[in-house]
Amino acid sequence: MSIRTVGVIGAGTIGRGVAQSFAESGFEVVLVDISQAQLDSAVSQIRRDLLVQPMLLGRPLKEDASTIAARISTATELDALAEADFVVENVTENWDVKREVYQRIDAICRPGVIFGVNTSAVPITRVGSVTGRPAAILGLHFMNPVPMMDAVEVVNGHFTSEETMSTTLALLAEMGKEGIVVQDAPGFVTNRVLMVTINEAVFCVQEGIASAEDVDKMFRGCFGHKMGPLETGDLIGLDTILNSITVMYESFKDSKYRPAPLLQKMVDARLLGRKTGQGFYTY
Template identity: 70%
Template sequence: MSIRTVGVIGAGTIGRSVAQSLAQAGAYEVVLVDIAQSQLDGALKQMERELRFQKVLSAQELESSPETILARITTGTELAKLADADFIVENVTENWDIKRAVYEEIDTVCRPGVIFGVNTSAVPITRVASVTSRPAEVLGMHFMNPVPLIGTVEVVRGHFTSDATLDTALDLLKNLDKEGIVVQDSPGFITNRVLMLTINEAIYCVQDQVATASQVDRMFKGCFSHKMGPLETGDLIGLDTILNSINVLYDSFKDSKYRPAPLLQKMVDAGLLGRKSGQGFYVY
């Protein structure tokens, strides 16, 4: 399948970075859609800043000027803008009701055969596929933050996902200089089934006053040579996203080990979401 235009739904941190990576690849036109025009405007400004920083950092990193790259991106606040897309990457919040409504609409907007890549950390791909008329063309594409720096993507095969769909998605990732590792559909897949449990348990350690956030992270970096500790990682991802993901795992497995730490819920209620809000377990 030839892909010329990629639709990206959601202009938050991950969606914006995916759109930028696609535009930088030079092979694709990008349509970036979000419900808020202010979010789209902010995303374009942030992309311009990052592209100019890359150009200053190393002229070799950018084959095209920031203006040329950004010219490949069009934006809109209506999903109808995706009618001409050949491939979709969806990045809305980890809330099933919201995701379901998006897929029910784009299934009518996009022509038959267009692939839907679900950028989710926990929502089962088969569940998403079940609300569309194209279950064979639905797969998971779990991009990690920061997208431009992470060279691996967790690709999830749902119950109905076809070989052709997987091949097309893996080829698209290769054009972004990324490797896709294919895993089977299960809540949380591999990365978040393990990572969310680790972050949640680290939060319990802080809540129970076993250690400070800094001490927890220093242990992981010093003892296991991790580049970031679990609480630094939580702040980077966004504590609201962590809470949504751990709730999906708890609802899916009905296992108390996935019960979210009360401190996590309290911090999200207080708006202490991590880097995106300026404060989480650390101040930014």
């Protein structure tokens, strides 16, 4: 199947970045969200990002920013995905929400259209099992900020076919991104390691072992990381961190994934990081 139109569900930080990356690569994009205000905000941010991206990355855009942005259309109904050749879902890490989305788009999209699950922890095999196309389901774990990242964690579910995998890897290559294939397990590789690291860093702050600033300073200075774990948590969103570590705790029944009480408290207080202007740091 020739892929020319990509559906992107969810116009949050990650969905916005996915839409921008596909549009930059020459694809028509249908960006869907339940909120028109969120869609308008996402498109405005994409336009701003396209203007500053050459300066931030040191590489010019292949086309004019307005030409790229014009490839993105928006909709508040999933029915707009009827003509999509490929779909990437980026809704909240809540199984009940995801299940409903997949059952709906399974009935809307043509047979054979691949669904990429952009999730931090929800099992891909579980997603496939609630659709009539389990062989066309795989994980596509894009990292934030999506346009700046050269690799994508691609998750091979129990039912994922070789054709689905090869088509998706070729699509990512067309976007200039390398797909790194891992097997389906809660948290996969990136989040199974990263979320525990961030959660443990929160415990260190909670217990008064070190400040958030000093925890991050050690990771940058001692290990050469570009960002410390708490800076990374603020970038991803502390609500996403909590959701992901909770899914792994429930999946593995292992106490090492127990969410730090301070993390839960900050999420309850809506101190979520960059997107709310306050997390472990002020923005």
